Amino acid sequence: MTIHDFLNLNYTNNAEGRYARQIGDVVKFLAKKPEGDTIPVIAKGIKSSVPTVTKLVNDLKENEFIVEVGKRNTESFGRKPLIYTVNREKFYVVGVAINLKKIQLNVYDITLNSVYGASDRAFVLSDTIACREEVLSFIQTHIKKSGIKTDAIIGVGVALTGRVNGSLGKSYNFLTEGDCPFGEYLNKHIELPVFLENDTRAIGLAEQYCHKSHNISNGLIINIGRGIGMSIMAYDRILVGGDGFAGEFGHMQFVGNQGKLCICGKRGCLDTEVSGKALEDMYRQSIKDGEKSICEESQDGSVHYDEIIKAANKGDGLCISLLQKQGKILGEALGNIINLLNPEYIIISGKYGKVGAFFVNAVQSGMYLAALSDTLSKCKVITSSINADIETFGAGSLVLKKLELI
Secondary structure, eight states, X not given: OOHHHHSOSSOOSSHHHHXXXXXXXXXXXXXXXXXXXXXXXXXXXXXXXXXXXXXXXXXXXXXXXXXXXXXXXOSSSSOOOEEEEEOGGGOEEEEEEEETTEEEEEEEETTOOEEEEEEETTOOOOSSHHHHHHXXXXXXXXXXXXXXXXXXXXXXXXXXXXXXXXXXXXXXXXXXXXXXXXXXXXXXXXXXXXXXXXXXXXXXXXXXXXXXXXXXXXXXXXXXXXXXXXXXXXXXXXXXXXSSOTTOGGXXXXXXXXXXXXXXXXXXXXXXXXXXXXXXXXXXXXXXXXXXXXXXXXXXXXXXXXXXXXXXXXXXXXHHHHHHHHHHHHHHHHHHHHHHHOOSEEEXXXXXXXXXXXXXXXXXXXXXXXXXXXXHHTOEEXXXXXXXXXXXXXXXXXXXXXXXXX
């Protein structure tokens, strides 16, 4: 028995297929309960009989896919029932994040604790076959270097910048060259289930996973890095839209036709005012105008928005003022979305999730200018609580979500 036998989403309708589905049901039930549970509770949860579940549990235990973690105290004087949970050492996911100038891979256990990580900051994303091959080689190399056996890896999640149709495994901006969609290409060569998604939506899944205990079902997750995007969570589901393009927040025109030219070819897109690239442009213009900063610049005089954020968090006046200006613009844009969708919360995520409270305060200030008081009163603005590698974390969450393990 292998993991992929019972986590297959397309079971056959014979005895072997039905057995695999039942085994999968037990694993999926226990994966959602980290503290584990007893056979009677499992049987009730998957709507099966106790004798059937007892056999399934014994088979899983024999193959070391689940383990005993203790006994449950009961009020009766009979034998205390055993508690079972999934064996972390048998279930791993790979999360890959592909950005414009970086590729990163992390291997996680089933509770999304990282056990291996690697990145290549010299990577440059392009729409070429050579770049496809480079991505494939990076993934294959580091899966091997991780030391995790392939038969213990349940899938690979890939978070890719740009417009992506996850259901088709297709990218529309990058890695489009070749005789098949990028997701299919990876599936064919890695020989593991591969799930492709837009990076912002992957981050949305990561935030949803980390906030699931807060009983929040409607919210907006704002991913701000070099660009800006949005994940919309409605009734516990991340909206993807008809072709997977929902959440293109950065290309909503809040500035008007007289605004800056966007990479999409239109003027006035929010991305030209609130993004890492926009922050770099603002900083360069300020320095040109005679402003001073402690921000560390490269030898060629260029600056990365990461360094501007670091300087702001250290108290640099110029960098703080630039981020506050962006925050107010973002707040006004979000005020319109709040009136439309009435979210319970907004999470500032991505690289800007690490900006100090002065940014959130500026966002809230902008929101007051555009949002109705009733919709605004119940909407909380918070920053991400995920400390590092949020995109690979989200890609790993994608695998668990697709396989119904979270």
